[in-house]
Amino acid sequence: MSTQTLRGSFEELAARIGGWPEIPKDAYTDPREELIYRYSVGTGKFVAQDGKNYIEITTKLYKLNGDLDGHYEGVDEPVVDLRELLKRPSPPRPPFDEPSGPVDHVPVLSYSKGIWTFADGSSIYAIGPANLHTVQYVDGAHNLWVTANQLIVGGSGRYHGCQGTKIVAGSSWVPKGVPLDATNPFSVKTIEGFRVIRKEHIGTMPSA
């Protein structure tokens, strides 16, 4: 029996005693990085400013076991007509098992930024591209997805001076008959994944 299997069993046992587990240690590359999964529930709304359309997002942030753990506010700027969101990229072409192209240069359909504030008041700021995709349900409703890859550019409290990366998996259900760009608030559900290095672990940049 491998040590990894035994550790996995203990982690599973801990999960059943205490609810949803923290992220398994196998997912960590180094003990100095902090891995966080949260989900959020709230609303978004389209706003127009200076001739551009934006989506402003306001949600509450939860641990995966359902405990409230702060809030998330963000802004998304679509840079294409919303009708374009019904399309999607072409399937990728092989190879997939060797480090070589082709890799299609998928265009960016929107850009995002946000602030994630945790229950103790500490926050993380991040910026990055956020692609969008819309589908129609069989009952005529729509779903709007946001898929964002972001760089952490700072934070406050325990995350002051941190660096890292994060992802956003956003999803909105739009009832049948409601335009995708309606200015009324709409439902927003997100899953947020963070990989964070706190300031105390960060060294100096190498010289040129």
Add this chain to the structure above:
Amino acid sequence: MHDSRTLSEIIRNIGDKIGTAQDLPRIAHSNWREEVIVTYCVGQGKFSSGDQFAPPLAFINLQMDMYDLHGKWLGFQLGVHESQSTVPDLLAVWPPSAPWTAPPVPHPEVKEWTKGIWTFEDGSEIHAVGPAQSHLVPFNDGSFLFMVTTGQTITNGTGRYAGCHGTKQATGTAFVPAGLIQSGKFPAPGITFTARTLEVFRILKKKDLGQETLNPTPAKAP
């Protein structure tokens, strides 16, 4: 009496008597039709070589096992990452952009892209592509953490995911020992490393999709 069970099996039996661990709360789904999969992956990355390694152009192949958050094996992924970022690009921290709750929104240049296939235990596949961004963080002992984040769109699938739509995201890291960045030996052609990622899928299956998505009207000729 001899007990042939492994220690791991005994621990799992204790867990079974306590109860089942929680799944992702349903409220985190867009609605009841949406399937959400929250995972982590562990595997190997390999840099390109030969004419596929011409800095800043480089490719990385990822071959990884995929697990749910309880450590249950879900399948595997094969993917390729193309980067045209220089090392200074990777070390840069973009300037903050307050206010965080109102425009404007920065438009960082994209120099990296990804493609991949995620194969689940029953053989069903999800194919996805999307832009990416890498980042190098210096630790205070001279080593580095190589970080990548990608936001992907699902392009197609097979098996139970044939005709599906959705998105997926990943953020992964790899450890870079002290001295490699400083001496120009990372990235380098053909080198391999252990990679670990967090990955999320949001999926709608074909049976739940309407005609506007399944049979989109072709654009009219001008």
